[in-house]
Amino acid sequence: MRVTNQMMSNRMMLNVNRNMARLNILGNQMATGKRISFPSDDPILAARVLKFRTSLRETEQWQRNVNQGISWMESTDAAFVGVREGIAGLRLEFQRAISAENRLPERQAIINVINEMKAQLGSSMNTSYAGRYVFSGFRTNHPPIFETNQPDLSFALTQTFRFSDIENTTVVQRINDRVTPKLGVNMLKLAYAGNIENLQITISGTPGWNGTITTFDDPSDHISNEDAYNPGPDDIHFIRETGQLILGSNVVEALRNGTMTASYVRNGFSEGELNPMIYFNSFDITNSPVMGNNVTDVAAALYAAFPTGHPIRTTDQWTALENAFGAWAADPTDEGLRTDFQNEFLSFLKTPTFTVGGTADPDISISLTEQRAMGINHFNNRPGDLTDQRLEFEFSFNTRIPINTLARDVLTDKLHADLRELIRFINGLEEMLSDPLALANDIRAQIASGALGPMTEEQIQQKVSDQIAAEHSAIDLAMQNRFNSMLGRIDVHNQGISRQDADLGSRMQRLDMIRQRLVYDRLNFRELISENEDIEYHEAAAFWAMARVAHEASLSTGARILQLTLADFIR
């Protein structure tokens, strides 16, 4: 084949060009430290690097979430320290209080300590992390325990009781100026005392219950009305002042195989009381026109909410509500009819399932517009609502762990009511006791009237002191009974708290393991990215040097070949 200068120069230029391109690629790699700058440099490597980068970013986000979660749980754990101390302290105080040497004054002192501890438990429940109450479930902007008095709030709420919640206990009354202990009282305690209205009770299960509720309204009923603690076998006595429910024997039996639901309206809350929004199925009916006294306003609000009746609730419920309203509207001054209507309305609200064609549908609830028209601010009535408030974060691919513990599982409404009732009971005892002076005067009066035989002043004093001693021993017995049963109950409560504590601990441990794993993951991804994407400088430098040598060689040989022609050798 004929070879010409032009062929050589063409070929050389192409080669030089390619050497330069290679130098360019290597130089670029050296300058950026990266093997590739465009996917086309190595599409497979690029895809891998992009995947690792995404994984790294996700891992870093999960690390942030884990840190958030752990901080949250650490705040919870710190609160648990207070709760554990409080419970242990309560137990100690109960044991001290049982001791026979301790009399009313000492026990009153103990009660003061217990009161403090109750407050401490409450403030533990109000622990917050970054401005959010950690024990409040999803309602992190509401404290589980009221921190201030809320005299204007009104809630309709529903509590449930089981057989184990019944305290078979002793009460002390003062009947006919006599301290009268009553043993074997079957008592349930509502979460609140006083200001309770529209109480409705049902018991599910067999045989169920179909008795009557008698309300004891007089504030002194629990002190002096003997009937208050003597319900008939089918009766429930509700003592409004103390929030006690005294159960008849058949009611207790009914509860053995069933669950009691007590719904009521509480008006006004004070500091240290449970926040019904956190604790119970509840509606905020503060200023709800439907709960008011004015028939016209009620009608307006109700029909604003349900202008054409209710599409789904044109059932017995809606009819019953309309009938009840009709009855009250016919006689607007009748308190009883009003209460009937209100009860009907509340059961209309709280019944979680409205039936469509006979089938219960949990999703059909009261709509926002309807709520607003009825003046209901907070509406909380989905089945399972009270167990669902698990705040979950994403800590890893498809791994979600609840990070919160709920106040109602730690400081339960039952524990709270137990303590409240205990404190009220002990603090109320002093006024049960007779005044020695009054007692002496009374005896003197009786002597003077001839009801009693003549006595010396010593005898009178002796009688007074005997009387007082008898009263004290009755009270001591009642107190001892109370503290004894509380000791048993605090252990039950403690079990629940320990369960929560252990649950929190195991979740923290799990999260800590995830945290450690994420640290390694992050490191691994960084290494993988670096391994795949980064150049090895010594290797790249070697390649670069080789490319440079080739480039120089091609230039120098090319230059020499091109320089020579035959003309150079002609004389």
Added chain:
Amino acid sequence: MRSAFFEFNVARSAIFLARGGLDIVNHNIANAREDSSFSRQFIEQRAATPMNLRDGRGMIGTGVHVFGIGQHRNVFLDNKFWNENSTLGRFHMQSQQLRVLEMGLNELRGADAPNGGVSTVSGFGQFFTAMSTLSTHASDNTLRTSVIQSANTLTSFINNMSQTLRRQQIDANNEVSIIVGRINSLGNQIASLNEQITRTELTGSRANDLRDSRTNLINQLSRYVNVSVFETERNADFAAGMFPEPEQRNLSQPHFRVMINGQEFVSGRDVHLLETVARPPGSERNPTDVPGLFDIQFRGGRTFDMYSPMLRGQLRGILDIRDGNNGAHVFATRPPGGATFPSGARNEFNIITHPTITDAFQVTINSPVRDDLNQDGRISLFVNGRIIEVGYDSLVLNYDPDNPLDRDLWYYTLVIHDNDPGFPADFDWGAFPASVGRVEIGRTSDFKGIPHYKNQFNQLVRTFATAMNEGLNRNGQPIPGTVLRDDRDASHTDSGTVYDMFFLGARSGYHSDGRPIYASVNWRSQAFLNFTVNQHLAQNPGDLAVSSNNNEGESHNDVILGFLQVNNFSGLFAEGRLNDFLIAVSGELGVDVRQAMRFEENYIDIVQSVEIQRISVSGVDIGEETADMIRFQHIFQAAGQLINVIDQLYDMTINRLGNF
């Protein structure tokens, strides 16, 4: 008896030869550095007709006869060069344009890349990172704002990318017109050279340099489009590239024809120029196309088969980039024995006489591959091997109202009218519509060009927006773990509405359920361009629906956890997770760029080696020319010396012989 001064004539012919030879050497050397279209020339010489000595002692030479100037050329190599050069032109254009595309869509240039910047992968990553942070504090308006902000960054990045693709399509379209202009200019020059060459060669000489110029023009033309060249010649030797006897030369009547893409372009002095015609609205090949893209045709209306699979050169490369949709066009064939629609079988069609419109037919196309066609446009009917293109209108995408996103139940209905000018005058109406075997809307192109990437990103934003807004996957099924739109609680917004987080087009308002009313019926085709965050949410971050039941409390975050599931859902795309889709698109482009570059490299080598063969034949070598120069110099010197000697002989014979 030979003539007097016969020897002078022999020497003179040698001197003329030497002069002529030196001229050619001079010319060759002068053009030695020119590009390869110059063919080295040589002097055509032979010994002059000898003279018979009458006394029977033999023949005596009469010197040298120069009869022409030839050139070293090999027509076969020229053809081979043009062929390979066209292919090179195609891959060169592809790799150049794809690299531009890759620069626009470079995923490696993410915010997490060392050199900063934004990419789709990092944009989505940041969005979901912000979302994950929000899940730890669902009520925090600052965190909501940061979610909306990152969504804003994401959507504007995608809008930007859409604009980039749009601009690149416009640029590619301009490039088409520039290439057509270049082709036309080359055609004009070739035609004019043809005329000069014909005129020059009528006299019998060969227009070497003009022919080289013409070859050069064809070299250039072959870069833009594939050419085939025919030189018809009455003289068979000429046609074969050989150089016949001078007596026959005046018989030469060359006729030079250039075909581009198999169609006649230059014929002798005539040239059939191309022209670009902007497509009328409705006849876009791809619904996402920029309006008014150019079609190419010959001036006067003769069609140029611009989508022929045989087309090569830069024109093919740029058309691939501009129009390549990876086969995503609507086509259907008639099901065996006809069918009742919708039946669920893919890509089947039926035509019936329209039930309500007179003189019209209703076409049903079942489960089409695209859902974004214009309401009117053009449809191709394949009738007995003939393609008839007619207009359609009233295109409707029908779907099952109970299952609106189940693509297997979608079908198009459209109307064609029998007075459409697209039907030829001799159309056989008797057999119609049974004679139609296949219909197509738009045309396919297997290449993954700009329309393909537009489709991919449209698919991306539609799927993503549907997943975020509705909680549904691309087939209308709920995404596991995601809260459906209907289950989201709007009770914290004043209007009681669940707002869509993302919009896919310009809105004219809202439906009562909060779903946007889109201004344009054809919004789907523009999803990529008009992908935005709901600005209402940007201004009122508190209106973001984060919970399925707001009564649960401010930290209830199940909707947000559901949003995170969108990112985790492995069935969101055929490619897998959202991220897998993005990486797949980026990888697909990377592989294509790499392939185009590799092809380009290969063809540079191939073209180079053909060129070297050509240079081997036609190229000038200085050494060789120097040798020739010296040879001719020696001839000149020797012949001059001979004249001297002969002069002395005559001087002796004429002037001195009598003077002894």
